[in-house]
Amino acid sequence: GSLVYDPGDPTGSLHVRAARVLNGNWTGTSTVPSRGLYPHQWSWDSAFIAIGLRHVSPLRAQTELETLLGAQWGDGRIPHIVFNPSVPLDAYFPSPDFWRSSTAGRAAGAPRTVQTSGIVQPPVHALAVWLVHRADPGLSRARNFLPRMYPRLAAWHRYLLHRRDLGGGGLASVVHPWEQGMDNSPCWDAPLSRITPAPARSFRRADLDHGTPEDRPTDLDYGRYVRLATDYRDRGYADGVDEGVARRASVEGGDGRRAGEFAVEDPAFNALLIASEHALARIAQELGAAGTARHARAERLTAALVERLWDPSAGMFFCRDVYGGDEDESGAHASERGSQSTAHASERRSPSGALIPERSVAGLLPLILPALPRDIAATLVRTASGRHFGLGGETRLVPSYDLTGHAFDPHRYWRGPAWFNTNWLLERGLRLHGEHARADGLRAALLDTAGESGFAEYVDPYTGEACGALGFSWTAALTLDLLH
Numbered sequence: 004g005s006l007v008y009d010p011g012d013p014t015g016s017l018h019v020r021a022a023r024v025l026n027g028n029w030t031g032t033s034t035v036p037s038r039g040l041y042p043h044q045w046s047w048d049s050a051f052i053a054i055g056l057r058h059v060s061p062l063r064a065q066t067e068l069e070t071l072l073g074a075q076w077g078d079g080r081i082p083h084i085v086f087n088p089s090v091p092l093d094a095y096f097p098s099p100d101f102w103r104s105s106t107a108g109r110a111a112g113a114p115r116t117v118q119t120s121g122i123v124q125p126p127v128h129a130l131a132v133w134l135v136h137r138a139d140p141g142l143s144r145a146r147n148f149l150p151r152m153y154p155r156l157a158a159w160h161r162y163l164l165h166r167r168d169l170g171g172g173g174l175a176s177v178v179h180p181w182e183q184g185m186d187n188s189p190c191w192d193a194p195l196s197r198i199t200p201a202p203a204r205s206f207r208r209a210d211l212d213h214g215t216p217e218d219r220p221t222d223l224d225y226g227r228y229v230r231l232a233t234d235y236r237d238r239g240y241a242d243g244v245d246e247g248v249a250r251r252a253s254v255e256g257g258d259g260r261r262a263g264e265f266a267v268e269d270p271a272f273n274a275l276l277i278a279s280e281h282a283l284a285r286i287a288q289e290l291g292a293a294g295t296a297r298h299a300r301a302e303r304l305t306a307a308l309v310e311r312l313w314d315p316s317a318g319m320f321f322c323r324d325v326y327g328g329d330e331d332e333s334g335a336h337a338s339e340r341g342s343q344s345t346a347h348a349s350e351r352r353s354p355s356g357a358l359i360p361e362r363s364v365a366g367l368l369p370l371i372l373p374a375l376p377r378d379i380a381a382t383l384v385r386t387a388s389g390r391h392f393g394l395g396g397e398t399r400l401v402p403s404y405d406l407t408g409h410a411f412d413p414h415r416y417w418r419g420p421a422w423f424n425t426n427w428l429l430e431r432g433l434r435l436h437g438e439h440a441r442a443d444g445l446r447a448a449l450l451d452t453a454g455e456s457g458f459a460e461y462v463d464p465y466t467g468e469a470c471g472a473l474g475f476s477w478t479a480a481l482t483l484d485l486l487h
């Protein structure tokens with residue numbers, strides 16, 4: 004029970020310790036990512052948590068996802084935070100009074116009874132629902148779990164594929180770095196540099212009450228996060244042209260599709276959407292419908308991902324800056340890609356944006372896709388094992404960002420440290436593509452590092468030294484999943 008909870012308690016098997024972390028972070032209807040730093044429910048955290056929790060309590064795992072999907076907006080979006088009303092407003096920034104979901108989000112169909120943020124996070128949910136169902140199909144059927152979740156998941160994917168196709172190439176765009184989940188990744192540096200930061204004194208960072216400033220995003224990063232979120236809120240959380248025209252306060256000239264100032268197609272976000280579309284096909288089949296159309300759509304999306312984000316010379320996927328690639332910036336990108344011909348580089352900027360030549364672990368995660376062409380999967384494995392990521396060699400766990408990159412920092416959040424969710428996804432991808440020895444090595448390193456670090460939020464990729472919060476829920480949950 005939570006009364007005896009101590010995330011630092013090193014006694015018991017790894018399984019017992021991981022389950023103890025999840026028990027301590029359980030609120031009765033969902034699980035907080037960590038007690039101090041993140042005292043509410045987060046969207047992609049809950050999906051990873053449910054995937055591990057199903058081995059301890061299938062009922063709690065179902066409840067976790069039901070609570071999150073219960074806060075879905077009328078337009079289909081699943082908010083990135085569902086706020087716990089009993090937590091003081093100043094415990095986390097930005098708090099409900101910043102997002103104002105029930106007023107500013109009314110036109111987009113925000114729920115009336117619960118407060119949420121207005122942005123989203125990576126769509127791991129259909130995958131989680133399917134895996135949770137499989138853990139105890141009897142309980143799932145008795146509780147009507149899949150029939151209740153399916154329409155919500157279908158609306159969620161519809162929102163992402165229609166409202167968020169800002170680049171016009173079939174993929175979903177994120178409109179804020181928090182949406183992709185890797186908040187201060189160097190991938191956002193170029194698109195964020197065009198955003199005027201909100202003044203530092205206009206908000207108070209509650210995260211610095213808990214975290215070491217050197218391990219967290221900077222004040223300048225936060226100024227830009229706040230500006231983007233404020234502008235989105237003040238547009239009534241409207242996306243894109245049609246619904247935005249009437250409500251948005253300011254429109255950039257020239258590009259008819261542009262509603263906000265930041266739009267990026269990210270390979271991890273889209274790979275998770277595609278993996279979830281395959282899971283949704285399985286759920287449909289389980290419910291007696293044909294899953295073929297959804298599987299086919301997932302395969303078409305895989306082709307679009309390769310078409311728009313694969314960089315053959317880097318041997319990995321890059322992000323696409325949908326509003327980038329103008330003026331001199333495109334020249335810098337083209338020269339950094341070196342071997343690319345000018346014709347090829349300019350073709351890549353058209354019709355929407357430019358690739359961002361930064362190597363993030365996000366660019367390896369499409370390895371989770373079953374329909375990925377074999378040569379691309381093989382190239383991703385080579386890139387992961389090479390000098391930029393050090394899988395099975397230089398590093399204990401795969402870093403969030405290029406070990407040789409200009410912005411690499413082994414302790415600063417998503418600019419180098421290794422995270423457990425991304426390494427878990429890589430482990431799954433390696434296994435899917437028949438790389439069993441590499442997958443076994445990564446699994447062993449994940450289990451050792453999780454246990455030794457006290458289920459840390461993230462670690463130094465070379466040494467495994469703990470950074471950020473301890474007793475972090477998805478670290479514990481994915482440890483449980485690897486143990487089964």
Ligand code: 9WN
Binds near residue numbers: 036083210
């Ligand atoms: C902003 C909860 C979340 C994770 C994100 C991680 C961090 C929040 C923050 O914590 O982001 O959403 O306040 O820094 O970057 O991936 O979901 O664990």
